[in-house]
Amino acid sequence: MKVRLMLGCALVGVLVSCASLKEGRSMKDSEARLERVSYVSVDDGKERDAFVYVPAGYEDTEDPWPLLLFLHGHGDGERGDGKEDLHYVLSYGPLYEAWIQKRDLPFIIVAPQMPMWGRDEGPDAPPYITGRSRDQIPRRLEEGVPPRIRPMEWDVPYTGAVPAEVLPPIEALPPGWDRVAEDMPVLLDLVAGRYRVDESRVYLSGVSMGGIGTWIIASRYPERFAAIAPVVGFGYPEMMEPLAEARMPIWCFSGGRDPVVPTSLFFPAFIRLEELGHRDYRFTTEQDMGHDVWVRVYAGEDIYQWLLSHRKR
Template sequence: MKKPLFFLTVLFSLIVQARAQQTPGKFTIEINYLLALPEGYAAGTAKKWPLVLFLHGSGESGNDLEKVKVHALPKLLEEGKKFPFIVVSPQSSGFGWDAEQLYRLLLDIKKKYRVDDDRVYLTGLSMGGFGTWSLAARHPETFAAIAPICGGGNPEEAWKMRYLPVWCFHGAKDNVVPITASQRMITALKPFRSEVKFTVYPEAGHDSWTETYNNDSLYTWLLSHSRHQFKPVTLSEKQLSSREGLYVSGKDTVVITAQNGGLMAKHGPHTTPLKAAAPDIFYWAEKLPMDVEFTKEGFVLRRDVEERFRKIK
């Protein structure tokens, strides 16, 4: 039996009304921060400046930016110290730091101010030390060097920071964050080609930041670094041809051939040119920590994840 016209009309009206109830909206996350521009910033419009992102500890969290000024760089700035770089000191509204929110904050700062992309540095204390390790592991391509203080991270992610200079600090008598939290990260980094420094204050407790930030050698060390960039080297035909072959990892296969003074990696329909940075290290993006490291058994492919390939012929 056919449905009455009145029933169909009402049904159509209900459907239209239901659809009309959907309206666009937007959720915005706000991050409050302190900003300090160096002397001379306003004098020109072309010069780009280094930037240091500072992450505070848990005691300074909340919605009052004055709390951020009680330690480290914000405190020194409040006392009149002048730095030759931009200082950005965000405030966490809760416990912990969200790496992706901090990354989006950095992108916004770069749009608004003249930031030298190759000289962006990251440091933090306690909760901010944990935040430093976390953000650096998530976006190692962003920073030129990092200085985590009395924090810790995930040692399994240390390989992502293999090209990132690290100067870590901790108090030997820290009873809030044990020194082993930093030691694990340093131990995990050392097998890689990393510049790693670890300063332990024998008599310091949790406050290992006051002495650290009062020492200008930290800032000299930070500013001595620029963002990692692979430097191409020339290898002999014999060195290149020794890398040729078929490599497998699970169901993935990669064919490596020597061409034009480098290597070509064929993976399915995709072919990627690889340049040499060392006899056993090849890369395909100068400023991104993505590389192929050859071993006796095959090679390790490091991008977002680490994947090992075995040479079968």
């Protein structure tokens, strides 16, 4: 009986100690915050802002942190002036996960905004831009988190078995991240000058047009990134040589029922990587999903753990 009592007291003591340590860490840890940095775009000479997510605990150590550069897509109304419109980039992706869903992602997350380039003007302006409202922007709650974005239902046949299609000429794509690619090293240098960034662990990911932008920017500046993760965005064979030479780790994602970017469009890039002797790439197809694969990808843990497993070679 005495032994049981002693063991019980010891167990209580351990639990109290653990609770105290947890409470102490919680009280000491600095909170996550969302900030902005301003830069001048090489494209038009105008000042733009980008969001910088600073993770919880950043102020409690002098250690450098991994950085994740995120490029939004083309078709859901996230574009804007990089000032008043910047909050539209909170709609999805790692920034949405970290800031809106309050996940403890151990990255400095940088999220710029693609310009409109007149796409919001005239009779041909798409309704997803002209009809958008600031009310649709996800917001961080003081207590708890808002309901998660749910994937769409895609009444589209599985497309994975179709033969490889001819890629659309890159010149035929609408203006996208390629037009502001030169802004990205400028932005990265600016952030690295203001925050403690681990230069050996800088990563790049983007969705749809941002996925294509991921390929483009990584192929132009392969020395800047430790790994890349394009989501529902294909690359062109002519972009692969710099990535192969840099031995860039790559993880691509597609939707098996994606009518916008069919799975087959990814294979020309993979074939070229194989020809160049580069096999450090993954290709994951979410067979049941359409174009909005990013909802599942960024809500999981795998993509973040995989990125963090790589350092610049």
